[in-house]
Amino acid sequence: MLTQNLPDFWEQFYTERKAYWDLKKATPALQEFFTHPSCPASGSVLVPGAGFGYDAEAWALRGHQVLAVDFSPTAVDELDRLSRKHKNFKSLDLDLFELSPKDPKKGGAQFDIVYDYCTFSAIHPGRRDEYLEVWHKMLKDDGIVIALFYPLAQGSTMKGPPHNMSEVELMARLDGVFEVAERIPAEKSIESRQGKEEFWILKKSL
């Protein structure tokens, strides 16, 4: 069965040019967030499920060392192209659940920042706790997760992707794993996402 746990599920959207989430540019809300005092000026950034890498490239253009991960061949081709364009941008063709700080072929380091946009909502909700564990193991102890959660809404259905998430669900999953250090409204969401997304800054629970 073809589920979103498999690269072929995503590759189909890319090859049929139906990648409905693709903004074709860096997320305006992220560009705005770069000017926020809570946005770190430096530090390495891991972008799991980077897609065509616009946001990952925006982090690189800001001077950060970036590792962009995806497992869909078309997305990885584009990430590879960006890695040839920017010295501080690396691409990795990998199922993000395989990421490991200890294995050089699977990330090989912990990061100062893990950035997520539309990957949390893309993976199957049944794997969300597992995905939080990936963030946790790939993050330095004093690092932060910057998650632009979308769609953050009390929906009547979890059908997706994107699968929605609610504040109550997130707080339950994060409990004991991450502290919510700050929540910052997204100022420049695209029209269809306005009021449905928010930056959450997470720190490892001690």
Ligand SMILES: C[S@@+](CC[C@H](N)C(=O)[O-])C[C@H]1O[C@@H](n2cnc3c(N)ncnc32)[C@H](O)[C@@H]1O
């Ligand atoms: C909805 S798209 C979002 C892409 C990008 N973050 C953006 O905002 O444009 C989800 C991406 O995650 C990738 N993805 C989903 N599950 C993955 C997994 N287990 N390992 C690696 N990449 C994954 C897909 O191939 C796809 O490119």
